[in-house]
Amino acid sequence: MNPTRRDFFAAGAFALAAGPALQGASLTAKDVLERIQKNVGVPWRAETVDTIKSGSLDTPITGIATTMMATLDVCQRAAAAGRNFVITHEPTFYAHEDKTDAIKDDPVYRFKQEFLDKNKMVVFRFHDHWHAHQPDGIFTGMTEQLGWGKNVDPQNPRQFVFDGVSLSDLTGQIKAKLGVKAMRVVGDPKLPIRRVAANWGYAGGFRGFTRSNIDALIVGESREWEMVEYAADAITSGQKKALIILGHIPSEQGGMKYCADWLRTFIKEVPTEFIAAAEPFWTPGA
Numbered sequence: 318m319n320p321t322r323r324d325f326f327a328a329g330a331f332a333l334a335a336g337p338a339l340q341g342a343s344l345t346a347k348d349v350l351e352r353i354q355k356n357v358g359v360p361w362r363a364e365t366v367d368t369i370k371s372g373s374l375d376t377p378i379t380g381i382a383t384t385m386m387a388t389l390d391v392c393q394r395a396a397a398a399g400r401n402f403v404i405t406h407e408p409t410f411y412a413h414e415d416k417t418d419a420i421k422d423d424p425v426y427r428f429k430q431e432f433l434d435k436n437k438m439v440v441f442r443f444h445d446h447w448h449a450h451q452p453d454g455i456f457t458g459m460t461e462q463l464g465w466g467k468n469v470d471p472q473n474p475r476q477f478v479f480d481g482v483s484l485s486d487l488t489g490q491i492k493a494k495l496g497v498k499a500m501r502v503v504g505d506p507k508l509p510i511r512r513v514a515a516n517w518g519y520a521g522g523f524r525g526f527t528r529s530n531i532d533a534l535i536v537g538e539s540r541e542w543e544m545v546e547y548a549a550d551a552i553t554s555g556q557k558k559a560l561i562i563l564g565h566i567p568s569e570q571g572g573m574k575y576c577a578d579w580l581r582t583f584i585k586e587v588p589t590e591f592i593a594a595a596e597p598f599w600t601p602g603a
């Protein structure tokens with residue numbers, strides 16, 4: 318063993334011996350939050366849903382899990398893996414603001430809250446600022462997961478260009494890439510697709526569908542009596558267009574996988590992993 322290697326092993330053994338004790342004492346939920354705020358590249362907003370939803374800021378962190386939605390199932394898997402800091406894109410308690418006063422006696426809420434408390438977990442929502450990050454963290458991750466980097470429209474990073482692939486083939490590729498079981502499509506399966514706009518997550522109203530230069534709009538979810546009815550009427554009236562509904566979780570999940578990669582660039586003391594939220598739907602006969 319040459320001197321360089323011996324030094325390396327000696328240093329490694331020391332780090333190993335000192336590591337766990339230092340880790341436990343050195344990184345709290347507050348530290349993680351401050352590092353996110355420092356690295357996200359945009360000023361932290363005074364009004365935001367990006368707040369701690371459960372647990373306390375002085376909790377020592379043993380590991381971080383990023384997820385699209387902090388379902389009870391995700392929280393249980395995070396706890397089992399020793400990841401007591403959950404970073405979720407969507408709400409924890411069933412409403413955008415995560416207000417719990419009105420549900421404090423609800424059995425499902427209580428079960429989840431008691432599980433989080435018992436396991437000393439911290440849940441932080443990372444929504445507004447991950448979208449505000451340049452470029453938008455969700456868009457980056459979804460583009461990566463779909464392998465659509467080469468299809469990004471140079472005029473508009475929220476649109477993708479294709480060579481006239483049929484709606485049926487394009488949606489088949491999306492289904493395979495994202496592993497979606499229950500996506501839904503409005504439109505002629507043979508429709509040639511050249512330009513697609515993406516509204517990952519929730520699309521309110523129907524304006525997104527009115528854009529004249531697109532053949533298809535992808536959304537996570539939208540109201541059936543707003544966007545979906547408008548799309549059906551647009552098609553009946555003769556427009557050659559399609560609406561692709563992925564379900565909310567698969568439509569943003571790639572963005573939170575990418576979030577784990579991003580966090581690992583500035584949080585080294587504890588492990589960070591992405592935990593996929595399960596698609597909630599299944600389809601009879603499929």
Ligand SMILES: [Zn+2]
Pocket residue numbers: 406444448455517518569
């Ligand atoms: Zn989102």
